Amino acid sequence: MSTTQSERLRGLLEPLVSAKNLDLEEVELSRAGRRRVLRIVVDSDDGVDLDECAELSRTISTTLDETDAMGEDEYQLEVTSPGAERPLTEHRHYVRAVGRLARFQLPEGELVARILAVDDEGLDVEVPGVKGRKPTARRLEFAQIAKARVELEFSRKDKKEEEA
Structure with a gap:
């Protein structure tokens, strides 16, 4: 997607996403055969559920239909959350990943x-202990981190379970 089209779509979509108290994380336009796919990734401090994605998808679809932002060609709209193994690229991503x-x-x-x-x-992070050793604390400066991604944990307790 061209930078100009990306910036234009982001400018058009940002207020719609913000109005739902969500953050616009990514706008990606790609090709799937003859069709284009517009993928919008949104998130919030409390996460995003399917109903929020569906409601936002309807709002975005209506707005895109009322404008010429996508041109005349067919496209498929996907509104989604970052997923379980989300990349950590912004300060707010790290805050949301505490624990x-x-x-x-x-x-x-x-x-x-x-x-x-x-x-x-x-x-501040805790490095798990290996072979029966205790976990160790460590400090990471943002400048040290080239890339970071949340790891999928199958046995991790959900925040709601911990609060109960």
């Missing part, structure tokens, strides 16, 4: 650790 296990690409290699706290400079 979660994440995989970090650092200058010295890869690190898997649980995010304990986040501030403006970086984050």
Whole structure:
């Protein structure tokens, strides 16, 4: 997608997404055969459920139909959340991932650790112990992190379960 079209779509969609108290994470336009696919990724501090995605999809679809932002060609609209193994690219992503296990690409290699706290400079993590050893605390500065992604955990308790 051209930068101009990307910026135009983002400018058009940002107020619609914000009005639903959601963050616009990504706007991606790609080809699937003869058809184009417009994929909109949204999130919030509390996550996004299917009903919110469906409601936002209807709002976006109506707005796109009323404008020429997508041109005359057919397209498929997808409104989704970032998913279980979401990349961490913004400060708010790290804040939302507190308590979660994440995989970090650092200058010295890869690190898997649980995010304990986040501030403006970086984050405090807990590196799981190996072979019966206790977990260790570590500080990561944002400048050290080349890439980060939430790790999928099948045995992790949900925030709602922990609060109960």
